[in-house]
Amino acid sequence: MALRIDKDHQRFRQIVKGRIRKDLRKFLSRGELLGKEGKRYVSIPVRGIEIPNFRYGDNKDTGVGQGDGKPGDQVGDGEGSGPGGEQEGRHVMEVDVSLEELADILGEELSLPRIQPKGKNRITAEKDRYSGIRQAGPESLRHFKRSFKRALRRQIITGLYNPEDPRIIIERRDKQYRSWKTVLSPQSNAVIVYMMDVSGSMGDEQKELVRLEAFWIDAWLRRNFRGIDSRYIVHDVRAAEVDRETFYHLREDGGTRISSAFRTAIELLDKHYHSDEWNIYLFHFSDGDNSSESDSRECCKMLREQLLAKINLFGYCQVASAYGSGNFINVVLEQLGKEANVITSRVNNKDDIYESIKTFFSKGI
Amino acid sequence: MPLPIRIQTLPRHLAEWVETIAGYARREGLDFYETIFEMLDYDQMSQVAAYGGFPQRYPHWRFGMEYEQLRKSQTYGLSKIYEMVINNDPCYAYLLSDNSLTDQKLVMAHVYGHCDFFKNNIWFAHTNRRMIDQMANHATRVRRHVERFGYEVVERFIDTCLSLEELIDPYSLFMKREPSRQVIKESEQQNKPDNDAVRYPAKPYMERYINPPSPKKTIDPEAAARARGHRIIPLKPLRDLLLFLLHQAPLADWQADILSIIREEAYYFAPQGQTKIMNEGWASYWHSTLMTRYILRDDEVITYADHHSGTMASSPGRLNPYKIGIELLRDIEYRWNTGRHGKEFDECKDMAARRKWNAGRTVPERVVGMDSPGRQKIFEVRRVHNDITFIDEFLTPEFVDRFKLYHYRADPTTGKMVIVNRNFDQIKQGLLVMLANHCRPYIYVVDGNYANRGELYLAHKHNGFDIDIRYAVETLKNLYNIWSRPVHLQAHIDNDMILFSFDGNQSQQQRINEKELPKPAHRIG
Numbered sequence: 027m028a029l030r031i032d033k034d035h036q037r038f039r040q041i042v043k044g045r046i047r048k049d050l051r052k053f054l055s056r057g058e059l060l061g062k063e064g065k066r067y068v069s070i071p072v073r074g075i076e077i078p079n080f081r082y083g084d085n086k087d088t089g090v091g092q093g094d095g096k097p098g099d100q101v102g103d104g105e106g107s108g109p110g111g112e113q114e115g116r117h118v119m120e121v122d123v124s125l126e127e128l129a130d131i132l133g134e135e136l137s138l139p140r141i142q143p144k145g146k147n148r149i150t151a152e153k154d155r156y157s158g159i160r161q162a163g164p165e166s167l168r169h170f171k172r173s174f175k176r177a178l179r180r181q182i183i184t185g186l187y188n189p190e191d192p193r194i195i196i197e198r199r200d201k202q203y204r205s206w207k208t209v210l211s212p213q214s215n216a217v218i219v220y221m222m223d224v225s226g227s228m229g230d231e232q233k234e235l236v237r238l239e240a241f242w243i244d245a246w247l248r249r250n251f252r253g254i255d256s257r258y259i260v261h262d263v264r265a266a267e268v269d270r271e272t273f274y275h276l277r278e279d280g281g282t283r284i285s286s287a288f289r290t291a292i293e294l295l296d297k298h299y300h301s302d303e304w305n306i307y308l309f310h311f312s313d314g315d316n317s318s319e320s321d322s323r324e325c326c327k328m329l330r331e332q333l334l335a336k337i338n339l340f341g342y343c344q345v346a347s348a349y350g351s352g353n354f355i356n357v358v359l360e361q362l363g364k365e366a367n368v369i370t371s372r373v374n375n376k377d378d379i380y381e382s383i384k385t386f387f388s389k390g391i
Numbered sequence: 392m393p394l395p396i397r398i399q400t401l402p403r404h405l406a407e408w409v410e411t412i413a414g415y416a417r418r419e420g421l422d423f424y425e426t427i428f429e430m431l432d433y434d435q436m437s438q439v440a441a442y443g444g445f446p447q448r449y450p451h452w453r454f455g456m457e458y459e460q461l462r463k464s465q466t467y468g469l470s471k472i473y474e475m476v477i478n479n480d481p482c483y484a485y486l487l488s489d490n491s492l493t494d495q496k497l498v499m500a501h502v503y504g505h506c507d508f509f510k511n512n513i514w515f516a517h518t519n520r521r522m523i524d525q526m527a528n529h530a531t532r533v534r535r536h537v538e539r540f541g542y543e544v545v546e547r548f549i550d551t552c553l554s555l556e557e558l559i560d561p562y563s564l565f566m567k568r569e570p571s572r573q574v575i576k577e578s579e580q581q582n583k584p585d586n587d588a589v590r591y592p593a594k595p596y597m598e599r600y601i602n603p604p605s606p607k608k609t610i611d612p613e614a615a616a617r618a619r620g621h622r623i624i625p626l627k628p629l630r631d632l633l634l635f636l637l638h639q640a641p642l643a644d645w646q647a648d649i650l651s652i653i654r655e656e657a658y659y660f661a662p663q664g665q666t667k668i669m670n671e672g673w674a675s676y677w678h679s680t681l682m683t684r685y686i687l688r689d690d691e692v693i694t695y696a697d698h699h700s701g702t703m704a705s706s707p708g709r710l711n712p713y714k715i716g717i718e719l720l721r722d723i724e725y726r727w728n729t730g731r732h733g734k735e736f737d738e739c740k741d742m743a744a745r746r747k748w749n750a751g752r753t754v755p756e757r758v759v760g761m762d763s764p765g766r767q768k769i770f771e772v773r774r775v776h777n778d779i780t781f782i783d784e785f786l787t788p789e790f791v792d793r794f795k796l797y798h799y800r801a802d803p804t805t806g807k808m809v810i811v812n813r814n815f816d817q818i819k820q821g822l823l824v825m826l827a828n829h830c831r832p833y834i835y836v837v838d839g840n841y842a843n844r845g846e847l848y849l850a851h852k853h854n855g856f857d858i859d860i861r862y863a864v865e866t867l868k869n870l871y872n873i874w875s876r877p878v879h880l881q882a883h884i885d886n887d888m889i890l891f892s893f894d895g896n897q898s899q900q901q902r903i904n905e906k907e908l909p910k911p912a913h914r915i916g
Contacts, residue, residue: 030446031441034452034455036455038452038458077553078866081862088799088801089798089799091796092705092709092714094795097809097811100807101809121459
């Protein structure tokens with residue numbers, strides 16, 4: 027039911043969104059959001075939404091309480107509710123925002139175009155709608171009105187209908203049942219394949235960057251496609267598909283052969299994700315320290331020959347690391363810089379994520 | 392299109408209970424305006440609560456924020472609003488539609504306690520008893536301004552006013568107040584004939600056409616203020632900043648209208664803040680008395696006891712106004728029934744003697760219930776006291792001991808709150824400080840023409856606690872938006888006297904000493 031307060035509520039949400047948009051750069055680079063990610067909502071701390079007034083400061087840390095205890099005992103869980111404690115949520119307020127709203131804010135602020143699903147052979151989903159009528163069916167689906175009308179018509183035609191005593195008897199042949207029709211509705215699906223280098227040179231700091239970047243990539247793509255699959259591949263000199271948890275926490279030592287990851291990705295796509303039916307996004311995160319130049323070239327060859335034609339986008343995100351040459355990005359740019367669906371970005375610290383997301387998605391592919 | 396709020400009428404059995412309970416309440420001596428109960432569902436209840444109990448308020452996002460928070464905490468089961476009641480004639484009270492019958496009866500009994508308090512407590516004497524209509528009028532007026540000047544302009548101005556809304560003087564209600572700006576304007580306009588215009592004789596109905604009114608002259612605010620005889624420098628430091636601004640600040644008419652709306656509503660709500668403990672205590676005293684004496688059926692006792700104790704529960708470090716209020720009232724009733732009051736009793740420091748007070752004497756005939764001296768006393772208390780005088784007058788060492796009150800303070804080394812002691816004087820002092828001015832700092836208007844430059848000078852009266860600097864600076868910025876000349880606030884911070892200033896571009900803080908204080912400011916501690 028519409029309430030009078032809905033307008034005020036909408037206005038409040040609008041203000042909150044504006045505030046989030048203003049601070050988006052900060053949110054993009056903050057890990058706190060990820061932990062609070064619920065199923066559909068993210069709880070976001072919003073600052074400065076309250077109205078300032080003259081009030082007592084933090085030094086008002088004394089008061090009167092009620093309960094057991096002797097001098098020196100701690101009160102409650104340390105949160106005093108003396109004169110100062112009655113003020114609600116000092117400075118920061120937590121607001122629930124749905125992931126879609128968040129993605130919309132992201133899209134607006136970064137002026138990201140809507141993604142155009144590629145290809146005509148989009149997958150179609152089947153759905154049953156109860157829109158038809160049949161002569162036979164279960165009693166639970168009997169269409170009473172139609173059945174009654176038929177019975178009435180039959181009785182009038184056969185002269186059995188008596189207006190004085192209008193009793194209608196529905197016979198078996200009169201009965202009509204609802205039935206379903208299968209409707210095909212087009213649906214665009216997408217799969218994101220995240221690949222990450224977990225060799226010794228990728229430390230916790232680098233992984234945190236990847237995690238943040240992946241969160242926002244996920245949020246934006248989810249906004250644009252209805253069903254999204256995420257697959258995760260880790261590699262050092264060998265590659266393997268892993269679950270999300272492992273992806274972010276696994277740590278290996280040793281060298282790096284990036285081509286191994288691409289090989290696994292090709293296998294994965296061939297097996298499960300036909301490019302006619304899926305919008306495919308491939309993201310690779312690494313510090314760019316590949317074992318050999320020739321392997322890097324091999325990667326580019328694989329991309330060009332086996333992947334680029336099938337996928338919407340290959341995004342390569344190179345995170346800064348204390349070790350290694352970080353040369354892979356140069357090879358990719360040199361070999362594939364002209365390809366429309368290859369985009370690279372460098373992320374040296376959390377502040378770069380903002381630009382990185384923008385780079386990846388500003389083409390709308 | 393928003394539907395009107397009144398959609399669920401009271402079911403018949405509840406309507407009958409309303410009658411019955413009102414009867415019991417009257418029999419016990421409660422005296423209230425007619426009380427109309429309405430049923431609301433969760434969502435509507437959240438709306439009404441966000442609107443401060445009213446079905447309608449002026450448009451502002453803050454109500455939306457309240458609503459979202461209330462609804463959220465209700466959805467998560469963190470809180471539940473059982474009832475709301477508005478101080479109005481007739482009183483309006485709302486029942487939550489899916490409460491059990493026991494709860495509904497409890498709420499009704501509780502509501503009659505509130506209604507009696509609204510009608511009879513002296514601090515509510517000056518509140519508008521047609522506030523429901525008035526709030527709707529305010530909403531209409533603000534909407535009209537929104538239509539003329541735009542949503543965001545008006546909203547920004549309301550934000551500014553709300554930032555200052557607590558800067559009123561609740562005690563001034565008991566003095567003769569100056570007429571508000573609007574009244575002055577209208578009466579001035581009506582009484583003052585246009586002297587400088589040439590007038591032709593005309594019949595009354597032709598007057599407007601033959602002698603058209605001259606176009607309004609632009610009003611120089613200072614000249615207007617002088618003409619009205621208001622002093623821009625108050626004789627004594629003033630607490631009612633909003634009134635001062637209404638008289639002295641260069642406001643457009645719509646701005647003055649909005650500011651006066653905010654001020655009027657602040658005065659309406661002020662007594663509820665001043666009497667939180669008493670009001671809730673009184674209502675709880677009565678729901679408990681009426682429920683246990685008349686209303687409860689055997690099978691409802693457990694539910695009632697559960698919900699009553701839930702409302703009265705206090706968590707460590709938090710004082711529950713319901714609990715303190717009801718127990719203090721019961722304590723007063725008990726003391727007056729057993730003669731534990733008066734000069735001799737108050738001055739007796741021997742706890743043992745106090746405990747055995749009057750033990751040997753004959754017991755008066757009626758010691759409980761109606762017409763007992765204790766009951767008469769608490770009726771008197773509910774008539775004349777507010778929270779501060781209530782605590783000041785009736786808190787006893789026995790009470791503090793029995794209800795295990797303690798005084799706590801942050802431990803300087805760990806920063807954690809720890810119990811300091813159970814000293815009666817300190818606890819009483821602590822409670823009084825907590826209640827003073829609804830736990831907001833006392834801010835005074837000292838000078839409206841500071842340094843002879845038309846700047847506004849405010850002062851904080853320090854009573855042991857510093858004000859929050861960050862908020863003070865932000866609030867000063869809002870004040871500047873209204874005053875439109877530099878604004879200053881003098882406040883004690885860490886034993887230094889600091890002058891906070893905002894001149895429209897930047898804010899600054901400087902240390903000042905006694906001699907620099909403008910004239911009346913030296914009188915503020």
